[in-house]
Amino acid sequence: MTLQLPLSEEQTMLHEMLSRFVSERCDIEARAANLHANPPRRMALWEELCELGVPSALLSPEAGGFGGAPEDLAVVQYALAPGLLVEPILVSVGLCGRMLDAAGRSVEAVAAGEVVYAFAHQEGFDPFNAPQMKADADGDVFVLNGLKPAVRHADVADRLIVSANGPDGTILFDLAKDAAGLTVTPSRQIDAAGSADLHFEGVRVAKKDHLDCDAEAVIEDALLHGLVAIAAEAASLARATNRDTFEYLGLREQFGTKLAQFQALQHMAADMAIAAEEVAAQAHTAVVALGRKASAERNRAILVASLACDAGGRAVGHAAVQLFGGMGVSDETPVSHYARRFAAMRAQFGTTDARAARLAQIEGFGHE
Amino acid sequence: MSDDSIAEFRAEVRNFIAQSLPDDIREKVRRYRDLEKSDYVRWQKILQDRGWFLGSWSKDWGGEGWDPVQQLAFLQESGEAGAPMVIPYGVSMIGPVLNKFGTDAQKERHLPGIISSDVWWCQGYSEPGAGSDLASLKTMAVREGDHYRVNGSKMWTTEAHWADWMHCLVRTDSSGRKQDGISFLLIDMETPGITIRPIVTIDGQHHTNQVFFDDVMVPAENLVGEEGAGWSIAKFLLSHERLSISDTGPKLRLMGRLRAMNAKVQKDPSVSAGLKAILAQRMVDASVQIETLRALEHYFVEGWAKGRPAGADASILKVRGTEILQALSELAVDLQGPYAATHDPVDLHADVTGEGEDSAAEMASAMAHQYLYGRCWTIFGGTNEIQRNIIAKVAFASAG
Numbered sequence: 001m002t003l004q005l006p007l008s009e010e011q012t013m014l015h016e017m018l019s020r021f022v023s024e025r026c027d028i029e030a031r032a033a034n035l036h037a038n039p040p041r042r043m044a045l046w047e048e049l050c051e052l053g054v055p056s057a058l059l060s061p062e063a064g065g066f067g068g069a070p071e072d073l074a075v076v077q078y079a080l081a082p083g084l085l086v087e088p089i090l091v092s093v094g095l096c097g098r099m100l101d102a103a104g105r106s107v108e109a110v111a112a113g114e115v116v117y118a119f120a121h122q123e124g125f126d127p128f129n130a131p132q133m134k135a136d137a138d139g140d141v142f143v144l145n146g147l148k149p150a151v152r153h154a155d156v157a158d159r160l161i162v163s164a165n166g167p168d169g170t171i172l173f174d175l176a177k178d179a180a181g182l183t184v185t186p187s188r189q190i191d192a193a194g195s196a197d198l199h200f201e202g203v204r205v206a207k208k209d210h211l212d213c214d215a216e217a218v219i220e221d222a223l224l225h226g227l228v229a230i231a232a233e234a235a236s237l238a239r240a241t242n243r244d245t246f247e248y249l250g251l252r253e254q255f256g257t258k259l260a261q262f263q264a265l266q267h268m269a270a271d272m273a274i275a276a277e278e279v280a281a282q283a284h285t286a287v288v289a290l291g292r293k294a295s296a297e298r299n300r301a302i303l304v305a306s307l308a309c310d311a312g313g314r315a316v317g318h319a320a321v322q323l324f325g326g327m328g329v330s331d332e333t334p335v336s337h338y339a340r341r342f343a344a345m346r347a348q349f350g351t352t353d354a355r356a357a358r359l360a361q362i363e364g365f366g367h368e
Numbered sequence: 369m370s371d372d373s374i375a376e377f378r379a380e381v382r383n384f385i386a387q388s389l390p391d392d393i394r395e396k397v398r399r400y401r402d403l404e405k406s407d408y409v410r411w412q413k414i415l416q417d418r419g420w421f422l423g424s425w426s427k428d429w430g431g432e433g434w435d436p437v438q439q440l441a442f443l444q445e446s447g448e449a450g451a452p453m454v455i456p457y458g459v460s461m462i463g464p465v466l467n468k469f470g471t472d473a474q475k476e477r478h479l480p481g482i483i484s485s486d487v488w489w490c491q492g493y494s495e496p497g498a499g500s501d502l503a504s505l506k507t508m509a510v511r512e513g514d515h516y517r518v519n520g521s522k523m524w525t526t527e528a529h530w531a532d533w534m535h536c537l538v539r540t541d542s543s544g545r546k547q548d549g550i551s552f553l554l555i556d557m558e559t560p561g562i563t564i565r566p567i568v569t570i571d572g573q574h575h576t577n578q579v580f581f582d583d584v585m586v587p588a589e590n591l592v593g594e595e596g597a598g599w600s601i602a603k604f605l606l607s608h609e610r611l612s613i614s615d616t617g618p619k620l621r622l623m624g625r626l627r628a629m630n631a632k633v634q635k636d637p638s639v640s641a642g643l644k645a646i647l648a649q650r651m652v653d654a655s656v657q658i659e660t661l662r663a664l665e666h667y668f669v670e671g672w673a674k675g676r677p678a679g680a681d682a683s684i685l686k687v688r689g690t691e692i693l694q695a696l697s698e699l700a701v702d703l704q705g706p707y708a709a710t711h712d713p714v715d716l717h718a719d720v721t722g723e724g725e726d727s728a729a730e731m732a733s734a735m736a737h738q739y740l741y742g743r744c745w746t747i748f749g750g751t752n753e754i755q756r757n758i759i760a761k762v763a764f765a766s767a768g
Binding site for chain 1: 494497498499500501504523524567568569570572633636638639640641642643645646647650701702704705706707708709710711712714727728729732736739740743744746747748751752753756757
């Protein structure tokens with residue numbers, strides 16, 4: 001059962017199917033072969049994910065899918081987490097598909113996996129801040145100038161949802177990545193996913209290509225979905241990390257005895273077990289909160305959960321690497337990749353410090 | 369040495385590095401690039417020409433006979449100023465061992481290459497089944513006439529792929545106490561039967577290796593000391609490492625980088641006052657930690673010079689030094705903001721000779737490298753769990 005959530009029969013089947021997919025198709029050596037290739041094959045599993053119906057699970061029936069609820073998001077993220085996928089399922093479908101749908105756009109191509117989106121929004125530490133990138137009106141077009149740094153999956157995306165500061169506040173655009181004036185400088189993320197800096201220099205977008213929606217609300221909703229998604233992922237990854245680590249402690253012998261017999265290591269393992277349960281509890285809380293109507297309380301609950309999941313997940317990742325010893329820092333060992341995925345999550349949808357500052361603001365802990 | 373003359377010596381080291389460190393190496397270090405073997409060799413030769421390469425060796429061995437305080441001053445200034453570290457496997461490890469335990473023939477054969485940095489060494493200690501429990505090592509050396517036949521494998525052999533020779537712990541006897549059956553052997557890496565398998569670490573780089581020995585024939589004259597003396601020689605060797613164990617120089621340099629990055633964030637109008645306050649608090653914590661490490665290191669080293677028993681000092685420095693590096697590197701990554709998850713291992717090898725500064729993504733890669741490789745330090749060289757066992761043992765013993 002995913003995070004003790006009340007799941008439908010379909011959601012339970014989806015979880016089982018995706019878990020099977022991870023165990024059959026996501027072994028660490030095949031992943032390394034794909035990601036060490038030049039250029040890296042970061043879409044290697046994309047078609048299979050689409051054939052399995054993962055995009056449909058992340059989209060509501062109104063948008064042409066069969067899911068789209070917080071529980072569906074949790075199931076997908078939880079089941080796929082140990083597979084360490086770098087494919088842009090969450091961003092392209094779960095977030096961008098959701099935003100397109102909110103603006104009344106067709107998401108058929110996104111749901112089919114034919115068109116891949118990246119979300120070019122965050123500029124500084126905190127994506128909940130309004131974008132500063134300029135969108136100046138010029139007749140029938142907007143002219144975009146500015147930088148979107150290290151946009152996750154922008155290397156493999158065909159299209160972008162871009163946020164900017166327009167004449168009347170924040171505005172969202174649906175833009176092709178090969179738009180004139182847009183320079184794409186690829187980079188890499190610590191979990192081996194792709195990214196790119198996007199430099200907009202006089203990029204002209206027809207006014208009809210802006211998303212007709214309450215951009216601020218749609219962005220906030222997408223970010224909250226993102227935070228909940230990685231909370232569920234962190235819960236699953238912490239569980240997988242502990243499973244690998246505890247198994248290793250029972251196998252590895254030093255000083256004539258199993259590592260699991262050393263009390264100092266038992267206590268580290270106990271802390272990991274505690275952390276994993278805390279992460280699971282907070283991920284559960286976050287999924288439930290996401291299902292509620294927009295409110296400051298909903299934001300607060302999700303921010304708290306995201307901070308707790310970062311702290312717990314990261315502690316589990318670090319401890320696992322330490323307990324595996326030399327093998328823990330080897331590229332050949334899955335826990336070294338789990339730890340890197342936790343490091344990536346810490347900086348997705350804003351840095352942890354930025355989330356903490358925002359929580360302090362919501363709570364009124366500071367004097368702002 | 370008096371405080372004044374130490375301050376003078378520190379200034380002399382800083383000046384020398386400012387004048388003598390080749391520009392390309394200086395630039396690589398400043399931009400946190402991975403150094404090549406040839407960079408280390410070049411710098412070590414420059415130090416040897418200056419008469420500082422053998423600073424810690426006694427005058428009997430042809431060194432400078434620096435006391436611990438002066439050795440520490442040199443290490444700190446070099447690290448903070450961005451000079452490459454001196455690779456320890458030759459001059460700091462096998463060199464002192466040969467001076468102390470080697471035959472005249474061994475000294476004659478090996479010391480010149482160590483002193484000139486023309487012969488490169490690696491350290492074959494850990495094995496797949498013998499990490500923390502080093503005494504359980506199984507690589508066998510069986511005497512056959514005037515040779516040892518060596519079979520087995522060594523793990524985490526850093527820079528084995530650069531090495532001409534390995535100083536290696538092998539098992540020559542399995543009958544008695546594990547430690548008593550270990551011998552210290554010098555192995556030419558060109559000997560038939562040696563295979564090196566690269567190991568890529570969590571930072572995406574190749575620094576370390578597994579080395580396989582398949583019927584490798586090593587001349588018996590390459591045995592250092594008696595058969596079975598390997599364990600005590602290894603302990604002697606590691607005692608020479610205690611001065612460099614907390615390695616504050618590079619950490620102080622990283623702290624300088626943190627200060628610069630934080631200053632930039634604090635000036636950024638798009639960053640909220642709340643976030644600035646959180647980062648400022650984290651900077652305070654980092655600063656207190658690194659300054660405490662520096663104080664602790666001075667306190668111990670001055671103590672040793674005055675006859676303080678070393679006790680668990682080296683273990684304390686290892687635990688704090690490595691864990692503080694991890695804390696600094698975590699903050700270094702978090703300060704990258706939108707680039708905080710950016711890391712491309714390739715960036716560590718990017719050219720530095722052209723015009724222009726590193727991109728934000730390249731700088732982030734460098735800090736992510738510090739973070740990822742930082743995970744290794746609490747494991748390699750005796751895990752921090754083993755160090756804590758030692759600290760507790762000494763602490764309990766002293767309580768009587």
